[in-house]
Amino acid sequence: SAVISQKPSRDICQRGTSLTIQCQVDSQVTMMFWYRQQPGQSLTLIATANQGSEATYESGFVIDKFPISRPNLTFSTLTVSNMSPEDSSIYLCSVDEIQGQETQYFGPGTRLLVL
Amino acid sequence: QKEVEQNSGPLSVPEGAIASLNCTYSDRGSQSFFWYRQYSGKSPELIMSIYSNGDKEDGRFTAQLNKASQYVSLLIRDSQPSDSATYLCAVITRSTLGRLYFGRGTQLTVWP
Numbered sequence: 348s349a350v351i352s353q354k355p356s357r358d359i360c361q362r363g364t365s366l367t368i369q370c371q372v373d374s375q376v377t378m379m380f381w382y383r384q385q386p387g388q389s390l391t392l393i394a395t396a397n398q399g400s401e402a403t404y405e406s407g408f409v410i411d412k413f414p415i416s417r418p419n420l421t422f423s424t425l426t427v428s429n430m431s432p433e434d435s436s437i438y439l440c441s442v443d444e445i446q447g448q449e450t451q452y453f454g455p456g457t458r459l460l461v462l
Numbered sequence: 463q464k465e466v467e468q469n470s471g472p473l474s475v476p477e478g479a480i481a482s483l484n485c486t487y488s489d490r491g492s493q494s495f496f497w498y499r500q501y502s503g504k505s506p507e508l509i510m511s512i513y514s515n516g517d518k519e520d521g522r523f524t525a526q527l528n529k530a531s532q533y534v535s536l537l538i539r540d541s542q543p544s545d546s547a548t549y550l551c552a553v554i555t556r557s558t559l560g561r562l563y564f565g566r567g568t569q570l571t572v573w574p
Contacts, residue, residue, distance in 0.1 A: 450511055
């Protein structure tokens with residue numbers, strides 16, 4: 348299975364600032380996704396990171412707030428912009444692998460606290 | 463609307479017992495089914511995937527899929543305290559290109 352790393356693993360930020368989260372995969376993957384998990388909740392998809400084109404955002408998430416880059420098949424970034432305490436969450440990237448059957452793996456996550 | 467429902471729990475079983483976790487889904491186009499285990503403060507870890515009707519066994523874990531009933535379950539035999547975690551059911555449908563739809567999760571506690 349793909350090995351996924353995320354940076355930073357955690358951060359404490361001030362309201363109004365922005366944080367960029369990096370996701371690195373050890374192999375080329377077609378599909379990468381960004382999820383958010385708020386305290387005590389299940390995972391919510393923010394967007395699909397498309398290589399070479401704009402990300403596809405889910406309802407309730409917009410590019411101005413969560414700009415995403417996907418410069419190649421092994422790397423993506425998610426920026427959380429103009430943060431507020433409501434953005435305090437775990438942010439997770441995942442990759443979709445199709446080796447016979449489709450499987451999806453998650454990175455270790457970035458724990459964000461906004462004060 | 464693609465919904466995934468799990469029994470809300472929490473579920474508490476003694477060590478050595480069988481833990482049974484259930485999940486239903488609304489979209490008949492669902493084609494891939496997953497169970498993730500998530501320890502507190504950690505990211506989800508894939509423990510089982512199933513794609514066709516029937517049972518799939520991996521060690522102490524058995525996943526069961528019934529597409530006619532739109533039902534997928536996870537059995538954990540010989541439960542251990544280390545199995546205590548939240549278990550997330552997730553599905554991928556044919557029309558949504560790898561997008562996972564998650565249930566709310568079932569919190570399992572295995573007491574010694």
